Amino acid sequence: MKQFSSILILIVLLLATGGGLYLALQNQETRKGAYFAGTSLLLQPDIITKKVGDQVLVDLYVKTGLLPGSITGESAKVDFVKTRLCFPNMLLQFDIGNTASFVLDSNSFDNLQDLQGAPSMIPEINCLDITVKSNREVALLKSGTVRVGMFKFLAVGDGNGRLFLDKNLTEVSGANPDLKSTDMRLEIEGVTGSSIAIASIGTITPTITPTPTCEPRPACLDEQPPCMIAEPTGGWCPVLTVTPTPITPIICKECPTGFMCYSNGREYRWFVNGYVWQDFSSRSESECAGVPKPEWRGKSKGDANCDGYTDGYDYSVWRREFIDVRSIVSGTNEADFTGPLGTCDGIVDGVDYSLWRREAIDYGGGRTQ
Ligand SMILES: [Ca+2]
Numbered sequence: 625m626k627q628f629s630s631i632l633i634l635i636v637l638l639l640a641t642g643g644g645l646y647l648a649l650q651n652q653e654t655r656k657g658a659y660f661a662g663t664s665l666l667l668q669p670d671i672i673t674k675k676v677g678d679q680v681l682v683d684l685y686v687k688t689g690l691l692p693g694s695i696t697g698e699s700a701k702v703d704f705v706k707t708r709l710c711f712p713n714m715l716l717q718f719d720i721g722n723t724a725s726f727v728l729d730s731n732s733f734d735n736l737q738d739l740q741g742a743p744s745m746i747p748e749i750n751c752l753d754i755t756v757k758s759n760r761e762v763a764l765l766k767s768g769t770v771r772v773g774m775f776k777f778l779a780v781g782d783g784n785g786r787l788f789l790d791k792n793l794t795e796v797s798g799a800n801p802d803l804k805s806t807d808m809r810l811e812i813e814g815v816t817g818s819s820i821a822i823a824s825i826g827t828i829t830p831t832i833t834p835t836p837t838c839e840p841r842p843a844c845l846d847e848q849p850p851c852m853i854a855e856p857t858g859g860w861c862p863v864l865t866v867t868p869t870p871i872t873p874i875i876c877k878e879c880p881t882g883f884m885c886y887s888n889g890r891e892y893r894w895f896v897n898g899y900v901w902q903d904f905s906s907r908s909e910s911e912c913a914g915v916p917k918p919e920w921r922g923k924s925k926g927d928a929n930c931d932g933y934t935d936g937y938d939y940s941v942w943r944r945e946f947i948d949v950r951s952i953v954s955g956t957n958e959a960d961f962t963g964p965l966g967t968c969d970g971i972v973d974g975v976d977y978s979l980w981r982r983e984a985i986d987y988g989g990g991r992t993q
């Protein structure tokens with residue numbers, strides 16, 4: 625009897641392992657199938673200018689990638705979007721408890737499955753996790769640039785900042801015409817945030833709204849001699865000129881290469897030019913022989929102080945710059961590791977922090993474990 629039970633347990637164990645393996649393979653299958661390349665999420669408008677007390681409306685869009693092998697240029701159909709949106713809480717407030725704070729685009733999605741505050745490691749940043757879903761049949765699912773919905777923020781403080789989406793916590797899935805299963809993940813190529821500038825009350829000149837009855841000023845009035853048209857009593861419609869903001873490419877700081885040996889008389893360390901600690905002076909390479917020479921990492925790996933490691937020193941630099949020169953676009957920031965487009969953007973913010981955290985904590989910061 626005992627032997628029989630053992631055999632039975634063995635069979636159950638084998639079945640369970642087999643089941644687990646099957647599930648793991650299934651999962652792998654789904655991931656392997658994430659071939660709807662080019663799907664991205666974005667926030668609109670990409671540049672927001674408001675004043676304290678204004679409502680700030682921000683739209684979330686998903687842009688689905690092209691179906692592979694599609695001759696007609698057909699895009700993948702989306703039925704599920706999950707992402708994390710983060711914003712500077714000194715500038716914006718979001719009332720999670722108020723169901724009117726988010727308006728789902730019911731043309732494209734059927735339920736707001738989840739909208740809640742998410743933990744943020746940075747005290748100055750608040751985040752929201754949002755999940756939306758479509759329950760309709762495949763033919764009615766949307767593809768291409770699809771509006772997910774609108775967030776309603778309140779401008780509570782003045783300054784500049786960025787709203788951003790966390791790519792690592794973004795998931796999109798949709799209908800899959802090639803396989804029997806209906807859902808599959810879409811590969812996320814990128815997420816794009818918004819820049820925001822909030823002015824203190826009264827410092828923004830009110831926007832001129834043309835009255836519906838006004839008439840555009842005829843160009844012939846500027847000719848010589850001018851045409852004989854009487855001035856209307858309410859005046860001509862105001863001429864709105866848009867001055868394009870010149871876009872200067874940001875040339876960001878980078879760590880110099882070539883570690884050299886330095887000492888302060890008590891310890892020996894390797895530094896690159898321009899990042900030598902106070903009291904340390906140059907020594908011959910052989911004097912540092914007992915100290916491992918770091919490998920160059922660079923800013924794109926979160927090395928703010930260019931010492932070849934990504935660690936707490938770099939976090940301190942990030943935090944100081946985030947608080948002191950927050951949102952001032954500059955090429956002199958030490959902790960501008962990246963930006964929403966994957967390259968440095970002149971701003972030190974939560975996107976740079978996320979990169980630092982991944983490099984320092986998840987990947988060990990360049991130190992062999
Ligand atoms: Ca470092």
Ligand SMILES: [Ca+2]
Pocket residue numbers: 959960961962963968969970971972973975976
């Ligand atoms: Ca940055």
